[in-house]
Amino acid sequence: MQPEFDEVYDTSLVGAVSQFNAGAQVVAAGFLANKPVLALADGNILLIEPNQRVAAHPDGAVLLAHIDDQRVVTGGDDGRVVVTRADASTLEIGNEKGRWIDALTVRNDGAIAWSAGKHVRARDAKGVVKSHEAPSTVRGLGFLPKGYRLAMSHYNGVSLWFPNTEGAPDVLKWPGSHLDLTISPDGLFCVTSMQENALHGWRISDKKDMRMTGYPGKTRSFSFSHDGQWLATSGADACVVWPFQTKDGPMGKPPRECGVRPFKVSQVAFHPEAPVIAIGYEDGWILLCRLADGAELLVRAGLGEGEELSPRNRPSVSALAWDKGGHKLLFGLETGEAGILTLG
């Protein structure tokens, strides 16, 4: 913690940002058919160009959302899983009868998986749904890149399930409560965030454990670099970036830190083509950070000097997403403030 933190940035991109208010807490950001989209806590999907609100969860709150080029998939506290398309049509693909949707993941072939409590559903691209009951509530889901296989995090580990086979899932064990989950793009590693402010990883081939500790808060946002060589994480007062270049992952290697500020990182998003990370903080600041030399560019200034975080004043950055080519960065905050950075 630096008492006299210099919040002056040599280069600012603030002039290239158009800001607007989304009208509700932003849960997720993304680009649908190349156009910016926000999923909002009030149950709406906001198609920004043209400005249109789609009530994907009328009377509900969006708990989770995944946005990609083809569709927006949302899970709500109304127990519904809904797909919204660029033409503003919605389709309910799952209904857990009022149970909250606790985890959600999507694969680029169109397969979708979600969980409600211990109940996990995998819906393949053809719409065939398979169900599995995990040992405890599932908090994180991720498809493995090869084969139709789903990883699910729960108490004391992760289960790897082939929805199309009868066999019991393979289990990656580690005691404790595992929250969010991510799979490295090459499919070699599975990483979870834990209740104890740490990450846990496994090399899936031999289940070798990797512990990544030292966070002052929980990691709730991960992002792998486009080449899979780095994993950017939230939860500290810097973006902590773990090296995944070798088959041993980050074992025995220190992480890089970039974007050190006196506030915690809440969201991270690696640029889709370059070793640059967009970093959002709990006080509403957003920086771009170049991994090679740690150079920082200001995207958005949040709380000013002397302003304090409080339960009523939490402008935490809650969503960050790049478009396909990395020319635009869409962001949203818990306060409903949002914006788009357009790089020249």
Place this chain on the structure above:
Amino acid sequence: MSEKIPVTVLTGYLGAGKTTLLNRILSEDHGHKFAVIVNEFGEIGIDNELIVGADEEVFEMNNGCICCTVRGDLIRIIEGLMRRKGKFDAIIVETTGLADPAPVAQTFFVDQDVQDQARLDAVVTVADAKWLADRLRDAPEAKNQIAFADVIILNKMDLVTPEELREVEARIRAINPYAKLHKTSRCAVPLDAVLGRNAFDLDRILEIEPSFLEVDDHDHHGHDHGHDHGHDHGLKHYHDEEMQSFSFLIDGEVDPARFMPWINLIVQREGPSILRSKGILAFKGEDKRFVFQGVHMILDGDLQREWRPDEKRVSKIVFIGRNLKEDDLRSGFMACAANPAQ
């Protein structure tokens, strides 16, 4: 004062009347909007917009503290409820009849994200006047719930005689003399007896328990419902073989350099058997009162307001727990006195 969402935990053994109390809270015209976390859907007869089903998933923390358990589902639900910020101003958590209140309470001390948004207001235990004495004999959960409570609603008093009522009250007081006790039928208590108690607020510990520093006051006034028997009868003094509460008083100051290591050691060593602990201490050379509270091994303490000129600088601690070693606790605490000759 606090902008955090207050959370009230409702416990009580099966059939004691938790759901009756919950329905009463929800149906009264109080202007509050509650989010209610329940285990059984369908029991609530009142339309409430925000009712969430819980699973009571109790997780151990990997922090070397064996009794440090939290409710994983509660962390998840509170996080999710924040998506509806502004739609409710208080949370009520109803636990199952067999639940231990400790993991619920500990969740509010251990999880930073929960702590940033919500605060534990009080643990309210509903007890059945007719059957509680039996349950205290055969159900450890019922005893836990009484020992843990900040507020006890002794319900169904219409089903017992005044003698039986006094008997069960004495049984409760043998376990937990510090909770606010309300004797009711059909859980007819004013809402402010249950909500807005600030029982876990260090600044309020004395305000809640005006008798806290007075020895041997069983506080059975202020809740008469036409059945007050007056103080001349007194309460029988029972001794519960298993669960006890002890308070120790030093008529003067303690030495923080001795007290802090001692209390930390005690909760480390005896944490599994200590359900609740509290204390208000006069530290030598310190103008402010030191106040702490604990749940099992977790301690939360801070320097609070200054001692008033008319207040006597005394130091008192309270433990409620199972099979506590009274002599050890007493001699350990007494050795912390700043001036042992006092």
